[in-house]
Amino acid sequence: MNSSAPRLLRALFVGAAVSQSLPTCSSAPTSPATGVAIGATELAGRERPIPYPIVETKAFTRAVERGTRTRTGSPGPNYWQQYTRYTIDAELEPSANQVSARATVRYINRSPDTLAFLWLYLNQNLFAAGGVRDRPTPVTGGTEVLHVAAMGETLAPKDSGVGYTIDQTRMRLTLPRALLPGDSADLRFDWAFTVPPDGAPRGGSTGDVFMISYWYPQLAVYDDVDGWQTDPYMGNAEFYMGFADYDVALTVPSAWLVAATGGLTNPEQVLSAQTRERLAKARREATVMRVVDFNDRAAGVSTLRGTDDRLTWRFTARNVRDFDWGTSARFLWDATIATVASRTGAATPDTVSINTFYRPEVVYPAWYKSTLYARDAIEFLSRYLWSYPYPQMTAMEGPVSCTGMEYPMLTCIGGPRDTLGLYSVITHEFGHMWFPMQVGSDERRFSWMDEGLTRFNQAQGMQAFFKGYDREAVSRASYLTLARTDSEIPLMRHGDQYPYDSRAFVVASYDKMAINMIALRGLLGDGRFNACYHAYGQRWIDKHPTPFDFWNTFNWCSGQDLSWFWRTWWYETWSLDQSIESVEPDGTGLRVTIEDKGLAPMPVLLTITRAGGATEQQVIPVDVWLGGARRASALVADAGTAIAIEIDPFRVFPDIDRSNNRWTKK
16 A cells, blocks of 8 residues: 555554554454444345355365364464475586486375375476476476385386376375374485476576476375375466475586575585685675676686586575576676574574576676665565575576576576566565465465465565555556456466466466455554464464465454455455445535445445545445445535545555546535
8 A cells, every 4th residue: 555545544444443553463253343333324226245254165174173273273283294305416417408316205294194105296297298288388208207216115107006107297106015104204216307498487498597496206295184285287386395304416517506495515615715705705794796707607716627527516405395496607696695683583683695696698787786686675575574584595597488486595587677677576586485485385276375475575575665666556457457357267266277378367366366465454454464464474384374274364363254355355256346426415514325336345445535635534334235235325524624535545445447436526
């Protein structure tokens, strides 16, 4: 919302103004507030839909009964989730676009269930011939599985019995013996694949830069609500991933710089003394340092020479949901540090290493300020949400088809960007380090849980950085343009089930969810909204929330049953259209009649402007419309000084037609 909005409008419950002090969360939900007396209401001649309550899935109900979830939005006392540890050795041969790799994996069964088989993803099979895809994708052959072992036994491809089967991007391992609760299974994989060219979603290669993503056999999520989540990767919908530890060795040609998830553990074995000193200076002095400059891009200058012109970079990452990496011999490398509040409550702030890698020959000048943008994004998001928890964050320029794609502690950004565009994508992708990298939602089935929240957070960052720039208005316009057509699709739709090549997926998952958050902030007021938002995030750090956990947290924390709001804006494509039907004398005042011409029920926010410029607000609560009314009236005192009346002039709610929202005294 624009900062110029009157403070009263920025602190609305459904029907009444509330205290401006930061609230504590309530202990139980109540009915929507009835609000102040606002005059008579009448039923219109035509019926309107009344939102019915949100109904839990049977799976969520069972989870509540087992004590792993609650109806207040917190994880239950019996909550559990699985864990994995990966040790990977990989080698890139750039001239052949080939990666060969080996991994040992320990899968820890923290569930109360005995598992006879495990599911994994081979996401590079998106590029296999005959693969099922829902977006244009190059064909490179997919994953070549060379060796599989489990519990000390070599496994062969089999349709039944002990062994493994591969179906598109999924692999099922039937174990030599059942995996008991509290036990672990050791696995071994050898594999190879051709890195797809630029044009592959979320990765690929241009020949001189490689983004290696979704590249290793990764355990699927087995959770307390639905068990195994094995929806295939088809290219559009993104990922649901479990938390894990990674110890990864990456062998690349000397002089090739590597950007990756995690922290580099052997800098003295890969970086030159000059590079190490510049990196240390950047971190010591909190300045932006050119760690590798134009003339440094050579073995023996930026990196050591290695053995046979090869170097092995080693990275570790703890409790993250993926590991990805990029590399090029043409990168410049800039570095600095960001300062964030201590995550332990200490007086001394924490520092985060900030890195940017980019090819100066193929980018706009904005990239030369990318390190400043990256630092600002981490510092802002740490203030707005909670402190960034990882040791480093990297922005890497890469293949155009990366566009802007997030991975733990790393984002790949493709294509030319001006200042506004580069800051925008950096802030958005860095925002994903909170959702879903920490709050580990299922992006494949509920993309709004990460993309929409991140779009909203991105807007807050951009509005703070570019004073006067309204990024929320961009999302609002995007949503309203589609909402005026018959092409809108609800948010509660699997990410692979939106119409091909339409705007429906992006609008629902990104922009509509962002304006839902703006509307929710308008309903609850800034303080209570922020308290509830933070409560949701911090409850589910390093865990797997569902939509019910999100909704239940806001219901509990706000002290309201917001089922009507969730039903209207998540499950339906109803639009909002409130209109000033008439303004008539009523004694010494004015009777303002509002017609609700749309289908989406929302409170009516009236601003009355007096002669001389003073303004005041009235609220018609949502209860009027939830009772079936089409019209409601409000009495404005002192008709002589009222010169204008307008519905929601600060655009808290996404009204589809604002031409009928204002009355001006003749």
